[in-house]
Amino acid sequence: MNVLGIIATAGRFVAEEEHLVTDSDGNVVTHSWLLPETAEIIWGGLASLILFYALYKFGWPQMKKFFNGRTARIQGELDAAAADKESAAAEAVGIRQAKGDIAAERARIMADAATQAENILTDGRARLVTEVAELEARSQAEIAAARGRVGDELRAEISRLSSAAVDHVVSGSLDDATQQELIENFIARVGAQS
Amino acid sequence: MSDNRIEGYSRALFEIARAEGTLDEVEDELFRFARSYESSDALRNALTDEQIPAGKRQAIVEDLLGGKATSTTTQLVSMVVGSGRGRDLPAIIDKLVARASSAKNLEVAEVRTAVPLTADQQDRLTAAIVNATGKQVNLKVVVDPSVIGGVVATVGDTVIDGSVRTRIDQLKSRL
Numbered sequence: 001m002n003v004l005g006i007i008a009t010a011g012r013f014v015a016e017e018e019h020l021v022t023d024s025d026g027n028v029v030t031h032s033w034l035l036p037e038t039a040e041i042i043w044g045g046l047a048s049l050i051l052f053y054a055l056y057k058f059g060w061p062q063m064k065k066f067f068n069g070r071t072a073r074i075q076g077e078l079d080a081a082a083a084d085k086e087s088a089a090a091e092a093v094g095i096r097q098a099k100g101d102i103a104a105e106r107a108r109i110m111a112d113a114a115t116q117a118e119n120i121l122t123d124g125r126a127r128l129v130t131e132v133a134e135l136e137a138r139s140q141a142e143i144a145a146a147r148g149r150v151g152d153e154l155r156a157e158i159s160r161l162s163s164a165a166v167d168h169v170v171s172g173s174l175d176d177a178t179q180q181e182l183i184e185n186f187i188a189r190v191g192a193q194s
Numbered sequence: 195m196s197d198n199r200i201e202g203y204s205r206a207l208f209e210i211a212r213a214e215g216t217l218d219e220v221e222d223e224l225f226r227f228a229r230s231y232e233s234s235d236a237l238r239n240a241l242t243d244e245q246i247p248a249g250k251r252q253a254i255v256e257d258l259l260g261g262k263a264t265s266t267t268t269q270l271v272s273m274v275v276g277s278g279r280g281r282d283l284p285a286i287i288d289k290l291v292a293r294a295s296s297a298k299n300l301e302v303a304e305v306r307t308a309v310p311l312t313a314d315q316q317d318r319l320t321a322a323i324v325n326a327t328g329k330q331v332n333l334k335v336v337v338d339p340s341v342i343g344g345v346v347a348t349v350g351d352t353v354i355d356g357s358v359r360t361r362i363d364q365l366k367s368r369l
Contacts, residue, residue: 163366166366170342174308174342174343179309185344187345
């Protein structure tokens, strides 16, 4: 038995069970090629009405709620996107402004740095000139002091040598007679005082 | 050393010398010893060095003065050195000399010369100083080569300077 044979046999069994009219091939035969049975129209219509009512009563609010929520969500997303856009625009303005500020600040810093460098150079030159002058003055003073010191030392040495020479010469020239004469002169001089 | 201690030592030495009846001699010897002590660094260091035992320092004194000074002088110097007061020996002796002179109503006249004076010169110098100062003096002669020539006499606060040393110093100052 092929597949078509099996379907035909099944159709005949169903038709017999439901008291349907069938042709010789087992196909169900209706009263109209277009319209269903009257009872089926009535019951089908009633069932459709009930179904539509139930859908209207229970399904529609849920669907409406779903669509409202979706609309609100989409609107929220649209609002957020608009806010983000505005924020981004404001940020862009800020960045552009900051960029402008940075450029101005950079220019100011460069100008300050140039001024400071110029000041440092000027101060450095002035300090260098002053230090050179001070060094020169100090060197001159040290040379003069050294000259004076050497002169003083020389004078002191000459004085010391002269003193030693005088002591030596005088001591050497004082013989016993001179010593006695000095003592006698002292005694006479003191004795003359009163 | 405090003045009181120096005064105490000088009084003790003075009383001992007077009790022994050799005050004049002891006073003179002590005076000369004090001047030697002042002019000799080696002697001063030896008698004041605390590292040298007291007995050894006293032995040095006895070696120096033994046979050259009276035993009283030797014992007195030895006693001062042994008691660790060697550093104050000149001050103690100067006080003793002043005390001894004062006991005789005399003032100490310290005379420094480059060469020793004869007895005649000492007598005439004493008379000259008495005449010049109006004070009776106890003449103490110190031979001091640094004087070079002439005499320096000191009576109390009065100094009569006729030394070559001073003249040379004045000449150097002017130069």
